Amino acid sequence: MKMNIIDEFITKLEKNNICMHSFLFMKDGKTVADGYCSPFRKGQLHRMYSVTKSFVSIAIGMLCDEGKLSLDDKVVDFFKAEFELTDVHPYLANTTIRDLLIMATPYSRSTYGPDTKAWLKSYFIGAEPDHPSGTAFSYDSCGSYVLGALVKRVSGKTFVDYMRPLFDKIGISRDVYCLEGPDGELWSGSGLMASTEDLAKFTQFLLNRGLWNDEQLVSKDYIVQATSSQIYNNTSTHDYSWYCGYGYQIWMLKDEAFCLNGMGGQFGIGLPGKGIVFACNADIQGNVCGKDVIFNALWDIADQIADAPVIGTDTRNLAINPPKGSMTCDLQQDISGVAFEMNQNSMGMKWLKITFDGTMGILQYENRTGEKTLSFGLGKYEACLFPELYSGDRLFDDTKKKMYTSINAAAWITSNTLLIRSYIIDDYIGNLTMTFCFKGDEVGVAMSKNAQFFLDDYQGFAGGRKTNP
CATH class of the missing domain: 2.40.128.20 (Calycin beta-barrel core domain)
Structure with a gap:
């Protein structure tokens, strides 16, 4: 008997030792399959890592819709008085909100480290910019941290609280929160705690281009830009499937798909031409092939999900596989x-x-x-x-x-x-x-x-x- 396509997906993950925590497939806005590997359960909050960045990006878009800022605004203008900035390096002085959104900051390395306590301040004082902003892609979580703080300075609320009305309309859990950095700012590059279902709904919202229940909650133009390539990002010597450009804190994949991409296998993937959303939480840290395995397993079944209903898979008894070997030995x-x-x-x-x-x-x-x-x-x-x-x-x-x-x-x-x-x-x-x-x-x-x-x-x-x- 032909293997069910979700069984096929699960089997590929297991063969490649993928430590999956949970996954969810949606087709045309409806859940068609999900699974939770014990001890993880439906509705459980999970660290989203850099998926957090994509949420902050949409908060920026909401502020643009309200006319409270422009993507061409200079970032230092929002913090000049707070940090008494006077002699600002020209590369930093000319950095715009758009530059931070597309990971084109004037820094080639992080401005804070494990022992830095003033993360936000480190972006403006102490670090030396080394190239003009807006000219090259360089992945920089510090810039995302600044964006989260900027939302708070402009709206008077943390990005989570500011987005709460939007969250309520698309059905995101009231329990969602964000960890804090050492200076008390929300860890807006990494700290979001949300469920797999929350991630899937948010990804669906982006696939809908900001439309939910016939209401345009965020401007279509902004969502289209956020989920489209704004800068070339393949700095490697290989054509990886996730190096197809970068939007506003969102990765571009092949076939015009986009990905909310968090360390360790936190993914929210939208496939526009197929009406499919895939969300998952995992721990593939240290598994150098892990990302490709998950992406390839998804692409292998995407057309089948788009063309036919998903039935026949029992995902109630999924569990994280223990190490392979014997349970006892003579020694x-x-x-x-x-x-x-x-x-x-x-x-x-x-x-x-x-x-x-x-x-x-x-x-x-x-x-x-x-x-x-x-x-x-x-x-x-x-x-x-x-x-x-x-x-x-x-x-x-x-x-x-x-x-x-x-x-x-x-x-x-x-x-x-x-x-x-x-x-x-x-x-x-x-x-x-x-x-x-x-x-x-x-x-x-x-x-x-x-x-x-x-x-x-x-x-x-x-x-x-x-x-x-």
């Missing part, structure tokens, strides 16, 4: 509960112990921040709090520290090597792979993390020996 009983003292290493790990109990395990260790315990399942994911603190909904805010929600699974990938994989599934998304190779009385540890601004002590190598061999 397991010899090392269970045995402590290993670690040599000096870049991760600051002092000792570790792994204990097994049926289909469960516990990793205990001590690193720079103290003693830790991490629970994991063998051949299945186990939910627990990852034993590191972070700053909650405001970056670098030490007053709101809490632990990350995580899921963790392990498998014996060889007769003497245990792999533990952790996924952080909180308002920060990340993944960590740890391998422990046992060789006589010794252990070799390798850790690799894919996580922005966190898990820095979980990257590197270490060696150790049994404390009581």
Whole structure:
């Protein structure tokens, strides 16, 4: 029997080890298929990362519709008094709102880093522009951060609050919010928390060119410009499917499609000629082929979705696949509960112990921040709090520290090597792979993390020996 097209889509993702959290297909404004991989569920808020930029872009368009600003306005004019800007570099002084929207700022690198506290101010003071704005594409989340702050300066509201009337009309959740940067501004380049359904509706709104229930909520001209190529953006030596131009904080794809594109696999894709919207949330950080796999799997079935109804797929029991390997090995009983003292290493790990109990395990260790315990399942994911603190909904805010929600699974990938994989599934998304190779009385540890601004002590190598061999 011929495989259902959504089954085909799911199978392609699984074969390529895509950690999909959720997906949703719409045809002509109606949902035709969706799926949520346990522990993710329908309606759950998810970090959208750079999809946030596309929302801010539409807030700018709304302000243009109200006559409160023009895309040709100079950005510094909105912040000159606030930061007492006097001797402004000409490249920065001439930067327009349009330049920020199309990622053509005068900077070739970020003006803030992990240790910068005044993100907004850093854009205007301290950094040195190196080329005229509007002349070259250079992906710059700092500019998006400025755009979000600009919305607040002009409207008197954060971009989320300013867009709330629009959100209500198109059915976006009242729970949507945005994380904050270290200076208290909304993290308008990365911090939006919304559901997959919210992302799909917003993408449909753009596919409708700003029309919803026969009401033009944002001018058609602005939406058309936002979802059309405004600047050449292929700075690589390859013709990737997502380097087909860049609009107003929105990526162009092949076949005149557009993409709201967030780090790690947060995508809202509109295919105008087919009336199709695809939205998904995932964690493909570190998977160099992940984006192409998802895009190609979508394009492989797009024509079929456009031509026929989607039926016959049961998406109720989807789950994130655990690491491949054995749930037990002969070595397991010899090392269970045995402590290993670690040599000096870049991760600051002092000792570790792994204990097994049926289909469960516990990793205990001590690193720079103290003693830790991490629970994991063998051949299945186990939910627990990852034993590191972070700053909650405001970056670098030490007053709101809490632990990350995580899921963790392990498998014996060889007769003497245990792999533990952790996924952080909180308002920060990340993944960590740890391998422990046992060789006589010794252990070799390798850790690799894919996580922005966190898990820095979980990257590197270490060696150790049994404390009581």
